[in-house]
Amino acid sequence: MKTRNFIAIAMASFFGLAMITSCGGGKSGDQSTTDTTAVKEVAAGPTAEQMAMGKAIYETPGKCITCHMANGQGVASVFPNLVGSQFLLNSKVLAVTQVLNGSAKVGNKTIKYPAPMLPQVGSADSAVAVINYVLNSFGNKGGMVTLDEVKDVVIDPR
Ligand code: HEC
Numbered sequence: 053m054k055t056r057n058f059i060a061i062a063m064a065s066f067f068g069l070a071m072i073t074s075c076g077g078g079k080s081g082d083q084s085t086t087d088t089t090a091v092k093e094v095a096a097g098p099t100a101e102q103m104a105m106g107k108a109i110y111e112t113p114g115k116c117i118t119c120h121m122a123n124g125q126g127v128a129s130v131f132p133n134l135v136g137s138q139f140l141l142n143s144k145v146l147a148v149t150q151v152l153n154g155s156a157k158v159g160n161k162t163i164k165y166p167a168p169m170l171p172q173v174g175s176a177d178s179a180v181a182v183i184n185y186v187l188n189s190f191g192n193k194g195g196m197v198t199l200d201e202v203k204d205v206v207i208d209p210r
Pocket of ligand 1: 109110114115116117118119120130131132133134137138139140147150151155156161163164165167168169170172173182183186
């Protein structure tokens with residue numbers, strides 16, 4: 053377990069580093085040599101800032117890490133594994149909604165858990181960042197969700 057945690061953390065750190073280095077640099081002074089492939093790659097995933105913001109939320113004591121664990125694998129039958137979660141990977145907007153408003157009213161579940169997940173964050177910015185973080189951490193390579201895609205999600209009053 054310890055070794056697995058360590059590997060997960062090492063992978064997360066490595067990925068974080070790769071994100072930062074892949075987003076840095078790249079002077080675009082010379083118009084004729086603009087590399088559109090590289091630009092597309094960066095645009096296809098969350099920004100390094102978004103990943104850092106998502107990681108900070110995930111690791112805040114009492115937040116995601118407390119139930120879904122440092123390796124994202126949760127606790128069997130109690131807190132779902134986020135690694136390869138079909139709900140997370142296929143219903144990104146619902147995943148953002150769930151982080152904002154809790155799981156009680158969010159459908160599309162294949163497994164029933166003993167308790168619902170309560171609302172976690174209060175802004176679409178934070179919810180999008182943390183979902184993009186989990187989509188791209190712990191071995192998940194699930195792409196990203198944008199603020200524009202969740203603009204119609206209404207945040208329940210607290
Ligand atoms: C107090 C424990 C707890 C915390 C904290 C928590 N969750 Fe959850 N999470 C759950 C439970 C329980 C479920 C299953 C709820 C259900 O299906 O009704 C769940 C489900 C999920 C799912 C759906 C997974 C699936 O396969 O159904 C995602 C995605 C998720 N949580 C992400 C997060 C993120 C991101 C955070 C932090 C912002 C977070 N959770 C914080 C307990 C927690």
